[in-house]
Amino acid sequence: MRRKHRPGRSPGRRPPMRGMRRRGHRGIFKPRIQKELRRANHLNETGDHANAAVIFERLAIDAHDKNILRHAPMLYLQAAHAFILSSQVAEGVERARTGLEILAETGRWHALQNAGQRTANLLSELGFTDQAQEIDQWLEQNLAEHARINLSEGKQDFSHGKLPPKCPYCGATVRPDETNWINSTSAECVYCGSTIQTK
Numbered sequence: 001m002r003r004k005h006r007p008g009r010s011p012g013r014r015p016p017m018r019g020m021r022r023r024g025h026r027g028i029f030k031p032r033i034q035k036e037l038r039r040a041n042h043l044n045e046t047g048d049h050a051n052a053a054v055i056f057e058r059l060a061i062d063a064h065d066k067n068i069l070r071h072a073p074m075l076y077l078q079a080a081h082a083f084i085l086s087s088q089v090a091e092g093v094e095r096a097r098t099g100l101e102i103l104a105e106t107g108r109w110h111a112l113q114n115a116g117q118r119t120a121n122l123l124s125e126l127g128f129t130d131q132a133q134e135i136d137q138w139l140e141q142n143l144a145e146h147a148r149i150n151l152s153e154g155k156q157d158f159s160h161g162k163l164p165p166k167c168p169y170c171g172a173t174v175r176p177d178e179t180n181w182i183n184s185t186s187a188e189c190v191y192c193g194s195t196i197q198t199k
């Protein structure tokens, strides 16, 4: 027989996580969401971009609704890239714009430039030159309007170790230049918020 255990009820104990956690190995998302992210990244790797896109999009909307603006834009961009790779280009461009707009609203110019450029490159590599140009123009306008001088912000100077190629928690590709470094040996995954240690 299974015994029901209610940790919240025992005196002196509290549920381990309350509200949003910014840092830590477990990230800000519940294990269930990390599992879904891992599944979507796996689907992407196996070429099932259409199903990956649906999961990324759901998680992006969910994070956006919960005002988790640190990660929502990156999830929209993951959805966008998966949509584009599955030839649903209009959907992809729309999600990319949503993600890039949140990055602009929150003043993350460095991330905006990197993520925007990657989206434009992907479109152009796949032959969607009009859409690539659209993203390029949007980027140019926004980055010009909001001062290029801020682009160096968010870049850290300290030398750091080598990160694993994939986030051990959600399976996303880790890009050292787009990662939020915490110190020289750890960085935050931009997708799931987990702390990734250098090797």
Ligand SMILES: [Zn+2]
Pocket: 167, 168, 169, 170, 171, 172, 189, 190, 191, 192, 193, 194
């Ligand atoms: Zn991650």
